[in-house]
Amino acid sequence: MAKDFPTREENYSQWYQDLVVKADLAENSDVKGCMVIKPYGYSIWEKMQAALDKMFKETGHQNAYFPLFIPKSFFSKEASHVDGFAKECAVVTHYRLKASPDGKGVIVDETAKLEEELIVRPTSETIIWNSYRNWIQSYRDLPILINQWANVVRWEMRTRLFLRTTEFLWQEGHTAHATKEEAIEEAERMLDVYTEFAQTFMALPVLRGTKTANERFAGALETYCIEALMQDGKALQAGTSHFLGQNFAKAFDVKYATKEGKQEFVWATSWGVSTRLMGALVMAHSDDDGLVLPPKLAPIQVVIVPIYKNVEQLNTVSETAIKIKKALEAKGISVKYDNRDTHKPGWKFAEYEFKGVPVRIAIGPRDIENQTVEVARRDTKEKAIYQITDIDLKILHLLDQIQDNIYKKAVDFQNANTFRADTYEEFQELIEKGGFVLAHWDGTSETELKIKEDTKATIRCIPLHNKLENGKCILTGKPSTQRVVFAKAY
Amino acid sequence: MAKDFPTREENYSQWYQDLVVKADLAENSDVKGCMVIKPYGYSIWEKMQAALDKMFKETGHQNAYFPLFIPKSFFSKEASHVDGFAKECAVVTHYRLKASPDGKGVIVDETAKLEEELIVRPTSETIIWNSYRNWIQSYRDLPILINQWANVVRWEMRTRLFLRTTEFLWQEGHTAHATKEEAIEEAERMLDVYTEFAQTFMALPVLRGTKTANERFAGALETYCIEALMQDGKALQAGTSHFLGQNFAKAFDVKYATKEGKQEFVWATSWGVSTRLMGALVMAHSDDDGLVLPPKLAPIQVVIVPIYKNVEQLNTVSETAIKIKKALEAKGISVKYDNRDTHKPGWKFAEYEFKGVPVRIAIGPRDIENQTVEVARRDTKEKAIYQITDIDLKILHLLDQIQDNIYKKAVDFQNANTFRADTYEEFQELIEKGGFVLAHWDGTSETELKIKEDTKATIRCIPLHNKLENGKCILTGKPSTQRVVFAKAY
Numbered sequence: 019m020a021k022d023f024p025t026r027e028e029n030y031s032q033w034y035q036d037l038v039v040k041a042d043l044a045e046n047s048d049v050k051g052c053m054v055i056k057p058y059g060y061s062i063w064e065k066m067q068a069a070l071d072k073m074f075k076e077t078g079h080q081n082a083y084f085p086l087f088i089p090k091s092f093f094s095k096e097a098s099h100v101d102g103f104a105k106e107c108a109v110v111t112h113y114r115l116k117a118s119p120d121g122k123g124v125i126v127d128e129t130a131k132l133e134e135e136l137i138v139r140p141t142s143e144t145i146i147w148n149s150y151r152n153w154i155q156s157y158r159d160l161p162i163l164i165n166q167w168a169n170v171v172r173w174e175m176r177t178r179l180f181l182r183t184t185e186f187l188w189q190e191g192h193t194a195h196a197t198k199e200e201a202i203e204e205a206e207r208m209l210d211v212y213t214e215f216a217q218t219f220m221a222l223p224v225l226r227g228t229k230t231a232n233e234r235f236a237g238a239l240e241t242y243c244i245e246a247l248m249q250d251g252k253a254l255q256a257g258t259s260h261f262l263g264q265n266f267a268k269a270f271d272v273k274y275a276t277k278e279g280k281q282e283f284v285w286a287t288s289w290g291v292s293t294r295l296m297g298a299l300v301m302a303h304s305d306d307d308g309l310v311l312p313p314k315l316a317p318i319q320v321v322i323v324p325i326y327k328n329v330e331q332l333n334t335v336s337e338t339a340i341k342i343k344k345a346l347e348a349k350g351i352s353v354k355y356d357n358r359d360t361h362k363p364g365w366k367f368a369e370y371e372f373k374g375v376p377v378r379i380a381i382g383p384r385d386i387e388n389q390t391v392e393v394a395r396r397d398t399k400e401k402a403i404y405q406i407t408d409i410d411l412k413i414l415h416l417l418d419q420i421q422d423n424i425y426k427k428a429v430d431f432q433n434a435n436t437f438r439a440d441t442y443e444e445f446q447e448l449i450e451k452g453g454f455v456l457a458h459w460d461g462t463s464e465t466e467l468k469i470k471e472d473t474k475a476t477i478r479c480i481p482l483h484n485k486l487e488n489g490k491c492i493l494t495g496k497p498s499t500q501r502v503v504f505a506k507a508y
Numbered sequence: 509m510a511k512d513f514p515t516r517e518e519n520y521s522q523w524y525q526d527l528v529v530k531a532d533l534a535e536n537s538d539v540k541g542c543m544v545i546k547p548y549g550y551s552i553w554e555k556m557q558a559a560l561d562k563m564f565k566e567t568g569h570q571n572a573y574f575p576l577f578i579p580k581s582f583f584s585k586e587a588s589h590v591d592g593f594a595k596e597c598a599v600v601t602h603y604r605l606k607a608s609p610d611g612k613g614v615i616v617d618e619t620a621k622l623e624e625e626l627i628v629r630p631t632s633e634t635i636i637w638n639s640y641r642n643w644i645q646s647y648r649d650l651p652i653l654i655n656q657w658a659n660v661v662r663w664e665m666r667t668r669l670f671l672r673t674t675e676f677l678w679q680e681g682h683t684a685h686a687t688k689e690e691a692i693e694e695a696e697r698m699l700d701v702y703t704e705f706a707q708t709f710m711a712l713p714v715l716r717g718t719k720t721a722n723e724r725f726a727g728a729l730e731t732y733c734i735e736a737l738m739q740d741g742k743a744l745q746a747g748t749s750h751f752l753g754q755n756f757a758k759a760f761d762v763k764y765a766t767k768e769g770k771q772e773f774v775w776a777t778s779w780g781v782s783t784r785l786m787g788a789l790v791m792a793h794s795d796d797d798g799l800v801l802p803p804k805l806a807p808i809q810v811v812i813v814p815i816y817k818n819v820e821q822l823n824t825v826s827e828t829a830i831k832i833k834k835a836l837e838a839k840g841i842s843v844k845y846d847n848r849d850t851h852k853p854g855w856k857f858a859e860y861e862f863k864g865v866p867v868r869i870a871i872g873p874r875d876i877e878n879q880t881v882e883v884a885r886r887d888t889k890e891k892a893i894y895q896i897t898d899i900d901l902k903i904l905h906l907l908d909q910i911q912d913n914i915y916k917k918a919v920d921f922q923n924a925n926t927f928r929a930d931t932y933e934e935f936q937e938l939i940e941k942g943g944f945v946l947a948h949w950d951g952t953s954e955t956e957l958k959i960k961e962d963t964k965a966t967i968r969c970i971p972l973h974n975k976l977e978n979g980k981c982i983l984t985g986k987p988s989t990q991r992v993v994f995a996k997a998y
Contacts, residue, residue, distance in 0.1 A: 045639075047574070047575045047635070047639065048582075049575045049577045049579060049626065049635070052577060053575070054573070054639050055572055056572055057570035057571065057572045057654060060570070060571050060572045061570065061571070064571065080547035080550070080551065081547065081554065082546055082547045082550045083544070083545040083553075083677065084537070085539045085542035085543070085544065086542070086628075086659055086661065086675050087539045087598075087675070088539070089539060090613070090616075091613060093613075093614060094612075094613035094614050100605075104604070104605040104606065104607075104614050105604055105605070105606075106603070106604070107603065107604060107605050108577075108602075108603055109600060109602040109605065109616055110598045110600050111601045111602065111616065112599040113596070113597065114594070114596070114597060114599075114663065115580070115583070115590075115595070115599065115627070116594065116595075117594075122584075123580070123581060123583075123584035123590075124580060124583060124584050126580075126599055126625055136539065136598070137605070138576075138600065138628070145537070145538075145539070149537065149544050152535075164547060168659075169576055169658075171576065173604065185575055185576050185577070187573065
């Protein structure tokens with residue numbers, strides 16, 4: 019089943035699309051731009067959610083839930099915010115259907131028109147800050163550290179499974195603080211959380227930095243981001259954390275009384291990651307034989323496949339297989355024992371390879387005699403014979419090794435595809451090849467846009483704690499004090 | 509803070525509304541009919557979700573996610589389904605806003621009108637069965653056992669926090685089966701899951717039964733339900749499980765090849781519970797002093813409050829308090845140590861009582877001398893002195909006792925408010941008083957509607973495995989073979 023789609027070399031974009039669909043992660047629905055996340059894909063998302071949610075709670079955040087709908091007038095209150103989102107909003111105008119006069123189906127009931135249209139949230143700053151106005155009176159009510167797991171809608175014209183969909187699932191943190199410093203600290207803390215999540219769970223190295231004014235979130239004073247490199251040399255923005263200043267507090271009139279009794283506007287952050295991470299996970303690690311999942315996010319970490327010729331052999335093998343399954347599960351490993359007699363072992367091997375199961379254990383009658391099993395790892399395709407003694411500890415160790423190896427491979431790839439350009443010619447050549455290109459830039463939006471026009475590359479970020487060095491802008495030759503990171507991006 | 513709202517006796521409805529808001533569970537938003545679920549309320553919902561999700565997975569279900577939007581034409585495909593939901597649908601008609609010509613805010617961009625309107629899902633049978641058509645070819649693809657955690661929208665005219673809101677959170681299971689028997693078995697299995705959840709976690713006794721044709725889900729052949737009794741004598745439908753027959757398979761042309769190669773329509777169920785359960789939880793157990801939460805769903809199970817006169821005393825007390833906190837946490841108990849010096853112990857006692865924290869531990873200097881603590885339980889308001897030795901085991905045991913006691917109290921209440929009526933006069937009197945009334949009914953919709961018109965009572969359910977007995981319909985005197993359960997309901 020795994021082979022009827024192009025290799026990465028042949029057609030990276032089609033490889034990705036086919037892999038997502040054939041590995042049962044997601045599929046396009048009959049609603050334009052909206053996807054169905056299938057159980058196998060959703061179980062990876064659940065693992066991401068669980069890990070992130072734990073990290074959010076450990077950093078003092080609580081979950082809450084705000085309305086799906088935002089009154090149109092709320093949107094206009096923060097000028098750059100509405101500019102950023104107005105062009106991609108799903109608008110609810112009516113609240114009732116009625117039978118069609120021709121007897122065929124239903125039509126919108128024009129008498130049920132809303133006085134004010136409602137926008138399906140593309141992000142929730144406005145509706146949340148409208149609530150915070152009532153929640154915050156004094157410094158004692160601060161900080162507010164809230165996160166929300168939700169669906170959002172941004173009307174996209176060109177969509178691609180997980181990477182860009184009209185509806186997507188995400189979390190959005192919205193915090194309120196008494197001081198500017200505290201808000202900036204929070205925005206940076208959450209960037210750290212995202213970085214740790216990407217590296218530790220997704221096995222994904224990321225660059226950390228701030229966005230240029232052009233690429234900032236609509237309404238933010240500073241947007242922090244993590245950027246990852248995909249196997250085709252394109253960058254993918256994997257998470258953002260925004261320092262919003264007092265913009266939303268001013269738009270929604272949210273003030274607090276200081277200890278000294280003065281009225282001040284509240285400082286804000288927001289931060290989010292989405293099901294886009296699923297796309298990053300697939301594109302960063304998978305190969306021409308299918309998914310490669312880091313063990314920490316794999317729904318099934320170990321599959322056990324019995325090898326047998328008759329029921330008697332199956333019974334013998336099963337006895338040991340089930341013992342091993344239990345031993346592994348006792349160590350917190352998720353295991354599937356696939357004893358279906360409808361498929362041959364070879365078919366099962368290909369299936370689980372395709373689905374990215376990190377470790378496959380095969381057991382046959384000879385293994386039982388020798389008290390061994392055959393262990394195959396998905397990442398390197400290596401096979402080895404293991405003695406069954408202490409198999410639980412060995413597999414636990416192997417899963418760690420696989421997690422580390424997948425990460426290391428991605429780090430090596432990123433290093434091998436990070437370049438420095440000192441002339442525009444050099445830059446254009448490198449950008450055409452793909453990868454991160456570090457180059458000097460004169461700091462103006464005009465230059466940034468001209469470079470984008472010429473090469474399709476954008477400034478992915480200005481690295482945090484960037485090394486300062488004198489140089490000249492690759493386009494204009496004007497003086498620059500640091501290199502920024504360019505790439506073509508998803 | 510707790511006392512500035514009416515008692516249940518004075519005004520049950522206002523008591524409920526005030527309690528939900530003042531205990532920080534939820535509040536109305538500025539979007540008509542939509543609520544904000546605040547962190548304390550949401551953390552109870554998270555506990556409900558975790559328990560239910562585990563039970564769903566233990567019964568073989570997997571989570572997935574389907575689009576928020578449903579094309580209008582999908583709706584019309586199942587006739588009774590569209591009748592049931594058309595009148596309360598939020599309709600998306602446009603996908604873009606633009607700057608208003610008067611420069612004030614934004615208006616809908618009329619050039620961005622959808623060819624076909626999209627409905628914000630009120631429930632997902634249609635969009636899901638449209639997907640299942642592509643997922644199901646043969647009997648080998650069955651059963652499909654999928655659940656979705658999602659938000660849904662039903663345009664309600666009169667709303668009430670948690671009990672009836674325009675947007676609410678829920679889970680909806682949608683399963684596909686090869687046979688009628690298997691589908692019915694599934695619908696009944698999920699009713700069992702809901703029953704167990706209500707009783708074990710919510711400490712809520714429920715009646716189990718089927719709905720009459722009038723009260724059935726739009727598109728179902730049979731609707732199973734659990735019904736709980738609130739303290740004002742009104743019933744609340746706490747969960748439903750539907751046997752959908754082949755209605756949706758026929759509407760969306762979902763067939764499978766049997767082992768013998770014949771093409772058959774697929775059999776379906778759907779089942780759901782929602783944030784409405786939050787309302788049931790509050791109304792079933794809470795009292796005039798605030799929330800009463802069953803320990804299994806309480807975000808904070810134990811609060812420790814230090815009693816002290818100076819910093820030295822606080823330090824001494826804190827040392828022991830933190831030891832106790834750690835010992836309890838090691839047993840899986842969630843504990844808050846409230847050592848804020850901004851509030852007096854008395855204020856804290858009232859606060860946690862109001863928030864329904866099941867157990868409060870107070871520790872002062874004399875306790876340290878005696879190696880004791882004062883333990884107060886929220887449900888009975890009893891206080892006792894406990895030796896600190898084995899405090900973890902004692903509190904664990906106490907939490908179980910509290911959970912059992914809250915359940916027992918609710919069972920006693922339900923028993924004391926379940927009546928039998930044999931004449932219409934008797935029936936009307938009992939219904940006026942409140943509670944479940946078991947009475948004979950002739951089985952017709954006309955009679956059911958007439959009784960509703962007279963008394964506002966509806967048939968909550970026809971109990972499962974109902975005792976058969978000959979009797980006469982309370983309204984028409986026609987023969988009947990069983991009593992059904994009447995009540996006024998939320």
